[in-house]
Amino acid sequence: MSNPAPVVDRAPSTLRGATLPKWSPFAFAGGSVVLAVVIGLVAGLDSKIQWGLIAGLLFLVGTYGISARVEGRRQAKDRIATGLVWVAFLIALVPLISLVWTTVARGTKVLDIYFLTHSMGIVTDNQPGGGIYHAIIGSLEQVGLATIMAAPIGVLTAVYLVEYGRGNLSRAITFFVDVMTGIPSIVAGLFILSIMLIFDMEPFGFAGSLALAILMMPVVVRSTEEMLKLVPNELREASLALGVPKWRTILKVVLPTSIGGITTGIMLAVARIAGETAPVLLLVFGNRFINNNPFEGAQQSLPLYIYQQYANSAGANAAYDRAWAASLTLIAFVMILNLVARGIARWKAPKSGR
Amino acid sequence: MAKRIDVSGLSAYYGSFRAIEDISMTIEPRTVTAFIGPSGCGKSTFLRTLNRMHEVTSGGRVEGKVMLDDENLYGAGIDPVAVRREVGMVFQRPNPFPTMSVFENVAAGLKLAGSYKKSELSDIVEKSLKGANLWNEVKDRLNKPGSGLSGGQQQRLCIARAIAVEPKVLLMDEPCSALDPISTLAIEDLIGELKERFTIVIVTHNMQQAARVSDRTAFFNLAAVGQPGKLIEIDDTERIFSNPSVQATEDYISGRFG
Numbered sequence: 139m140s141n142p143a144p145v146v147d148r149a150p151s152t153l154r155g156a157t158l159p160k161w162s163p164f165a166f167a168g169g170s171v172v173l174a175v176v177i178g179l180v181a182g183l184d185s186k187i188q189w190g191l192i193a194g195l196l197f198l199v200g201t202y203g204i205s206a207r208v209e210g211r212r213q214a215k216d217r218i219a220t221g222l223v224w225v226a227f228l229i230a231l232v233p234l235i236s237l238v239w240t241t242v243a244r245g246t247k248v249l250d251i252y253f254l255t256h257s258m259g260i261v262t263d264n265q266p267g268g269g270i271y272h273a274i275i276g277s278l279e280q281v282g283l284a285t286i287m288a289a290p291i292g293v294l295t296a297v298y299l300v301e302y303g304r305g306n307l308s309r310a311i312t313f314f315v316d317v318m319t320g321i322p323s324i325v326a327g328l329f330i331l332s333i334m335l336i337f338d339m340e341p342f343g344f345a346g347s348l349a350l351a352i353l354m355m356p357v358v359v360r361s362t363e364e365m366l367k368l369v370p371n372e373l374r375e376a377s378l379a380l381g382v383p384k385w386r387t388i389l390k391v392v393l394p395t396s397i398g399g400i401t402t403g404i405m406l407a408v409a410r411i412a413g414e415t416a417p418v419l420l421l422v423f424g425n426r427f428i429n430n431n432p433f434e435g436a437q438q439s440l441p442l443y444i445y446q447q448y449a450n451s452a453g454a455n456a457a458y459d460r461a462w463a464a465s466l467t468l469i470a471f472v473m474i475l476n477l478v479a480r481g482i483a484r485w486k487a488p489k490s491g492r
Numbered sequence: 493m494a495k496r497i498d499v500s501g502l503s504a505y506y507g508s509f510r511a512i513e514d515i516s517m518t519i520e521p522r523t524v525t526a527f528i529g530p531s532g533c534g535k536s537t538f539l540r541t542l543n544r545m546h547e548v549t550s551g552g553r554v555e556g557k558v559m560l561d562d563e564n565l566y567g568a569g570i571d572p573v574a575v576r577r578e579v580g581m582v583f584q585r586p587n588p589f590p591t592m593s594v595f596e597n598v599a600a601g602l603k604l605a606g607s608y609k610k611s612e613l614s615d616i617v618e619k620s621l622k623g624a625n626l627w628n629e630v631k632d633r634l635n636k637p638g639s640g641l642s643g644g645q646q647q648r649l650c651i652a653r654a655i656a657v658e659p660k661v662l663l664m665d666e667p668c669s670a671l672d673p674i675s676t677l678a679i680e681d682l683i684g685e686l687k688e689r690f691t692i693v694i695v696t697h698n699m700q701q702a703a704r705v706s707d708r709t710a711f712f713n714l715a716a717v718g719q720p721g722k723l724i725e726i727d728d729t730e731r732i733f734s735n736p737s738v739q740a741t742e743d744y745i746s747g748r749f750g
Binding site: 304370372373374375376377378379380381382383384386387390391394395486 | 543545548550573574575576577578580581583585587588589590591600601603604605650653654657
């Protein structure tokens with residue numbers, strides 16, 4: 139035996155403590171899942187949700203216990219906070235993934251070119267076949283017209299509130315915009331319906347657009363307002379100090395600087411109204427045939443189509459398939475709009491140029 | 493081209509708060525006048541009253557007279573937008589328009605405010621950038637975003653933008669306070685060149701800078717926080733820094749303030 143290394147009498151570092159290896163959270167997660175499966179099988183629990191909850195609980199408790207032993211209580215608290223955030227995130231993902239999965243799985247059954255290019259004109263609700271062409275046309279026209287009305291009014295209102303509004307008038311507008319944000323869609327529909335009844339009108343697409351515009355406007359105002367407030371005051375002053383009139387400053391400096399965010403806000407508002415069913419049901423009524431004219435006669439729209447396929451078909455599978463396919467189309471429509479909005483936002487965003 | 497500024501009995505308010513009180517001074521054309529004084533004494537506020545930018549702030553209000561040659565800026569029927577075309581301004585923090593290229597930034601004043609001939613535009617931009625000593629650094633990247641330049645370059649870009657509209661007077665609100673010494677030197681040299689063409693008023697916290705660049709220096713002070721700021725004295729820079737006539741000025745300059 140060689141001489142043992144001389145024992146250096148050194149105080150333990152106060153800056154360095156024991157740490158769990160980097161992979162330990164994954165090990166804990168894996169371990170608790172395995173343990174939860176074992177517990178579930180042994181106890182004979184059928185529900186996978188119970189398994190998941192047990193796994194989550196084991197993960198949090200285990201992490202805290204082991205970390206507190208090895209690393210101390212402060213690190214254990216840090217880890218449990220991180221763990222909670224992750225568990226919450228996963229729980230939030232469950233419905234999202236489940237929704238997308240179900241819609242894709244069921245929606246792709248009948249979704250094809252034929253489905254997208256034909257109406258329900260020659261089939262009844264409980265027969266297979268038919269399509270959503272008339273609903274797509276209706277949705278595009280109603281939502282498009284609503285956007286054409288609501289977006290400019292909303293943006294201009296926001297410009298007034300941020301750039302010009304002072305005192306009571308602007309406070310009143312802000313208040314009423316807030317109230318409008320809370321209007322249930324069916325109430326907006328009833329409002330337009332009451333006007334239609336006064337003039338004794340039949341349902342038509344544009345009436346739906348009006349109700350949708352009422353729902354969309356406050357959302358556009360709010361988001362645009364926030365975007366305009368983000369534009370630094372220095373830019374406005376720089377422009378004014380050059381002798382640029384205020385309206386041109388707003389048009390050429392303030393709006394271009396915030397156009398990306400404003401577009402995103404409008405697109406999100408469009409996505410919101412594209413899924414509205416209640417006012418469309420009241421005002422546009424629904425139609426089995428293709429009607430390209432939003433100003434005369436009942437039209438169809440995607441959300442209304444989904445509802446009617448489910449409600450009127452008396453349990454026919456063909457109708458359910460069509461409803462799911464239409465749902466998938468609607469989700470895809472909203473998703474594409476979002477992507478377009480992001481594209482525009484990135485393209486128009488102020489560039490750093492480095 | 494440069495014009496004389498003649499201020500008399502000027503007070504400025506934020507709402508009911510009086511920020512500066514009863515200021516009178518004359519600023520000769522083709523000179524550099526520096527404003528010095530402690531923070532909050534109203535130098536910047538006073539500067540902003542000279543091109544009617546003060547009233548852009550909510551609650552901003554001005555009493556008194558500012559004569560630009562023989563026209564009162566606060567007279568009846570005066571258009572503040574027209575005033576700002578004659579009296580340009582450079583701000584403390586460089587603020588190029590983020591959506592615009594270097595070229596568009598310099599051309600912004602002309603394009604958005606004035607009348608211009610398309611054929612002249614690139615000449616004016618080149619002349620302004622040369623005037624701001626920036627041309628050599630950016631001539632190959634005129635179409636790149638203005639916000640991609642360094643801080644000092646951005647500030648010179650803002651100066652180029654301000655002089656492109658050919659103002660008569662150029663106001664500078666601490667133009668170097670966000671810049672390093674080398675960029676500061678570049679801007680100070682530039683001020684020396686620009687005074688051949690413009691009347692220049694500069695607010696600065698840097699007394700050496702005031703001594704270096706200005707012909708006349710005005711000292712502002714306030715009696716206490718919450719009191720309005722006042723003009724203590726204005727005199728030739730040399731006199732202010734060697735033999736001021738008011739004790740408070742000497743205290744401030746020699747660092748015995750407060």
